[in-house]
Amino acid sequence: MVFKAISKLPEGYSEGTYRNRSYGITKEIFNGGKSFKVYGKELGGSDFISLNYYCTASGGLLKPCEMSKEKVVTFLRNVQLKID
Template identity: 60%
Template sequence: MATRSNLAGGKSHKLVAQELGGTDYISLNLYLTQASGALLRPCEMPAEKVVSFVLALKPDAQK
């Protein structure tokens, strides 16, 4: 299960995902700045783990 939240008027995004039937999770913040572009800030995990998860993510269709 994954939850994405828009913050700061869409300038910041938070993604939290829990492994179904397991204990693994992903948590990240993505900041969109004019000066630096997108800044990825994983929460207590390697950026490689977060990027791998996001690239493989296939969200359910919106109902």
């Protein structure tokens, strides 16, 4: 589920809405598509989302940065990307 949600985010910068707040979201891809870094910052606010995700032989490994796994997963499941 987490990999699928990360895959829906475009590489580079995008914007989305989560809990009626706007976020700037940056997604970087590393290791030939086997690891990802996602950072979302609330525009005009102080909230943020930060995570690394690694595709391993035994499955995916989610590593939130300084926050709970639940916060990251909830954001990924519910953020609505803005379409230009």
